Amino acid sequence: MSQDMTVIAENLVWGVRRRVIVDNVSLTVRQGETLGLIGPNGSGKSSLLRLLAGLKRPQSGRVEINGRDIAGIPRRILAQQLAFVQQNAATDTNVSVRDVVRLGRTPHRSALSGWSGADEAAVAKALERVDMADRRGQPWQTLSGGERQRVHIARALAQSPRVMFLDEPTNHLDIHHQIEILRMVRDLDLTSIVALHDMNLAAMFCDRIVVLRAGAIVACGTPREVLTAPLLRDVFRVDAAVAAVAGTDRPHIRFQPG
Structure with a gap:
């Protein structure tokens, strides 16, 4: 697999005033992969997505796409390679x-x-x-x-584009349209990085998942590797039973009351 087709982030740091929102994040997204970003509210998902897409400039660190540091690519040229879909996009x-x-x-x-x-x-x-x-x-x-x-x-x-970024594209949609949109994104044959709120949807449609907490990566791997009961308790403060979906290696999360 060609290295210059990957998305690489190295030691990204970004914040507002004295608050660090993205804290020393490094990751690699392979060609054709769908990578999910999940985490509690305020964990830095949207900010990290915008740093990766070049919509924000990191205070330190770098992002490399198609083998080039995006800080040195003119905006118009970058927009020919990357596309960003924001949540609740509006046209008046x-x-x-x-x-x-x-x-x-x-x-x-x-x-x-x-x-x-x-x-x-x-x-x-x-x-x-x-x-x-x-x-x-x-x-x-x-x-x-x-x-x-x-x-x-x-x-x-x-x-x-060769890479697509999506910021909670299923927010406020009914479950039918959530599944329809994510299935479509997965089948587009592009490199996709998508911030998601619903962990079961991330488990269904992402090749790998990055879990963020307070702007830092606390786990990265396949849905089966990442979405475990101890991690859900530690990061999201919820009790859950995690079981494999029949006939697949994909986990399904059943949240426990109380």
């Missing part, structure tokens, strides 16, 4: 689905270039991949929450 104006997805082509176009056949093909392919091609002309405001999130993923895909 009543534009069409196609118009929203067209925004993903911005990093690939100069100020003077017209809309090209390659741009149109990228938009069409992105809509197909999220199963929204038949809604291309539909007004944005008429979409459900799950449909809007799929369109935002399509906009990210229209960037033709």
Whole structure:
């Protein structure tokens, strides 16, 4: 596997005033892998995700993507390689689905270039991949929450990225759409790093999981290695029974009352 296709973070530190929010984090994400970030509220998941995507600059440490330190890559070039899907992404104006997805082509176009056949093909392919091609002309405001999130993923895909970052993409969606969105992300054949709140969803769809507490990594490994009853008690302060899903090596967490 080519080393220059990985995402590598080395000793990332970031904070606000005197509060350290990301505390000396190092990790590697392999090509094509789906890595989940989980942790209690305030553990630094969203901040780490933004550091990895180049949306924040670390106070120390570095992030390397495709073999290059992202601090030295111009923003427009970086946006051709990386895409970021935020939670509860909003679009106020009543534009069409196609118009929203067209925004993903911005990093690939100069100020003077017209809309090209390659741009149109990228938009069409992105809509197909999220199963929204038949809604291309539909007004944005008429979409459900799950449909809007799929369109935002399509906009990210229209960037033709090699790496996708998603910040709690299933937040406030019903369980059907949560599973649908994460299954789609897993099947995209991209390197994906996704911050998640639901540990069972992380267990179902992530190849590996990083557990954060107070900005630091306390565990990293496969869902089966990481999601254990002692860790859940220690990090999340909950009692749980953890069992393998029949026919798989994926764990399922059953939380205990009290």
